[in-house]
Amino acid sequence: MADQKGSSNEILHDLFAVMKIYKDGRVERLSGTDVVPAGLDAETGVLSKDVVISPEPKVSARLYLPPKIPTGRKLPLLLYFHGGAFVVESAFSPTYMKPLNLLAAEANVLIVSVDFRLAPEHPLPAAYDDGWTALKWAASHAAGDGGEEWLNEYADFDGGIFLGGDSVGANISHYLALRVGSTTEDNSVDGVKINGLFFNCPLFWGEDRLSNDLGTQFIAPFVETIWKIALPEATGLDDPRINPSKDPELGKLGCKKVLIYVPEKDALKHRGWQYKESLVSSGWQGAVEVVEVKGENHIFNLNNPTCDNAIAMLKKLATFFHDSNP
Structure with a gap:
């Protein structure tokens, strides 16, 4: 009416x-509309600040700098993409402030948490394009003369850039790494390689049902609706952007290692396992590992960032970001 x-x-x-x-x-x-200011986190000593990556279309980010930087060494650089089903949340949300402060401190990494445009006002590929803009911006600091002092001074570009995120943030990270591998001969962006991908509860889906459990039955209509909103012209749920297992180009993924976290009670976990199987069978020359976390649900570490399983994830990520071997 x-x-x-x-x-x-x-x-x-x-x-x-x-x-x-x-x-x-x-x-x-x-949900996902609240914001919190950047600044010094008293608990971890991590310092954060907000920057504008691109004025039009506007792409911003929140940077996290850990307090302990070894003399004469630089830090792994992680471009992080938030979740929120392509439609809510931001890089400035309280959902991410504590978890990313903890991650920066425990793993001793410099984090660029990217704020991208949301659907339905900005349907895909807007989020993907914003991610690419952020990746190119980060790579522009490799020679030490970019526009952001923290990246110039502290980021280890020789070790490559890491991409990661939760839910649709993992989806965006996958898309960017695939674009790098599919469009460049040396798997680099402006000479900077993508070292690895970190997926937390990745949002992938497909026409086929990998499980008929109650969780899958509950979430299926939600994911299917989200995809219609995010990409109205999509041909279906086997579009390779949401179902990488259907992508003939998957073997060109432009990085050398992938770490995937899938909680036991998350209905999306089957897609995380499928991603690994598809990547291995694609002929991709890298290392992929899936960690299934017992007793936990979707984005458990964001909902309870200091629980035992969340702390264990942080320690695993510290090794992942600093280990030079795949």
Whole structure:
């Protein structure tokens, strides 16, 4: 029923407690809109600040610098992409402040947490394009004369850049690494290689059901709706951007190692395992590992960043980022 101004309260998509999209085009986000300021974290000693990567389209980031930088050495650089189903959350959200402070401190890495444009106002490939802009921006600091002093002074570009994220952030990381491997001969961006990928509860899907458990039955309509919102012109759920197992180019993934975390109770875990199997069978020449975390659910480390399993993840990541071997 329309109100006096002509707007409609009829709902086109109702994404539970995440977002409502009305038939008149209005978007009501129900979560992921809060922000917290950057600054010094008293608990970890990590210092964060916000930067603008590109003014138009606007791409921003929150940088995290750990307190202990070894003399004469530089830090691994992680480009992190947040989750939120392509439609909510940001790099400045309280959801990510504590987990990324802990990650920067424990793993001793310099983090660039990228804020990308959201659907439905900016459907894909906007998020992918923003990720590529951020990757090119980071690589532009390799000679030590870029526009951001922290990257010039502290980032170890000789060791390559790491890409990672949770849920759709993992999806974006995959897309970027595949683009690097598919479009360059030496798997580098402006001469900087992609070292590895870190996927936390990656959001991939497909037409086929890998499980008929209750979790899969519950989440399937949500994921299918999200994909329609994120990429309206998608031909279906076997589009390789959401189902990499259907991508004939998968073997060109432009990095040498991949670490995937899949919680035991997460309905998306089957896709994480499928990703590994598809990557191995693609002929890709790298190392991939899946860690299934017992008793946990989707993005458990964001919901409880100091639980035992979350701390164990941090320690595993410290090794992953600093080990030069695949």
